[in-house]
């Protein structure tokens with residue numbers, strides 16, 4: 001199925017920010033959406049906006065660190081729409097802090113969300129894609145996967161892992177599947193600095209006001225990759241504000 005129209009797209013972390021914006025962008029182009037996140041009310045608001053605009057979307061509670069939740073996400077796509085064309089693994093947490101603060105719970109959450117969460121999505125969608133002999137993984141990393149800036153080392157390490165896993169997955173995918181890494185730079189979302197140590201959060205908020213690009217820029221990049229003809233794999237997109245060093 002070429003283009004975006006009619007494709008069934010599952011998105012993790014779709015309750016806000018880049019995930020929600022991507023859902024709205026793709027729905028506007030005729031995709032059918034299966035949306036996952038933990039905050040059910042926020043997810044339902046995104047589903048309601050899409051439905052009010054004449055689009056097609058369903059929401060399901062997903063914590064990407066739980067294998068069964070990802071299996072439920074892909075099963076929902078099959079039950080509701082009969083297929084799954086794209087999985088956008090976007091769920092993420094930016095609770096960054098200096099090492100000396102020893103915020104081990106935040107470190108664990110970044111590892112679990114970005115690495116285990118991505119692997120859970122791959123395990124849930126790959127058998128479906130193999131059976132269909134088509135499918136597209138879109139994995140959201142970060143410019144932090146290219147440049148490490150203190151105090152973001154743990155975040156950068158997990159996003160680098162997303163980059164590495166995506167390239168390995170692409171190499172093993174064969175001719176039927178597509179695999180895309182999308183790495184955004186500073187983007188104006190509520191997640192910037194959320195859960196970070198107070199000084200870091202304040203600095204990130206200031207930077208967000210000064211240089212961040214809208215999440216629609218990332219949504220359009222994801223849409224571009226999905227929109228390509230079958231057999232064309234956009235392997236990597238880095239999209240950042242011009243003002244970002």
Ligand SMILES: NC(=O)c1ccc[n+]([C@@H]2O[C@H](COP(=O)([O-])OP(=O)(O)OC[C@H]3O[C@@H](n4cnc5c(N)ncnc54)[C@H](OP(=O)(O)O)[C@@H]3O)[C@@H](O)[C@H]2O)c1
Pocket residue numbers: 012013014015016017018019036037038039040042062063064065090091092093094113140141142143183184185186187188189190191192194
């Ligand atoms: N904003 C930026 O500057 C920027 C730059 C580069 C990369 N990114 C990446 O872009 C992605 C989206 O972030 P954002 O900026 O749009 O921030 P956001 O608005 O905070 O979005 C993060 C999303 O991830 C979900 N999420 C977090 N942990 C989850 C979990 N365990 N299971 C399921 N969903 C989970 C959140 O939903 P719930 O809380 O409802 O579960 C939310 O929908 C992240 O991977 C982030 O690292 C962002």
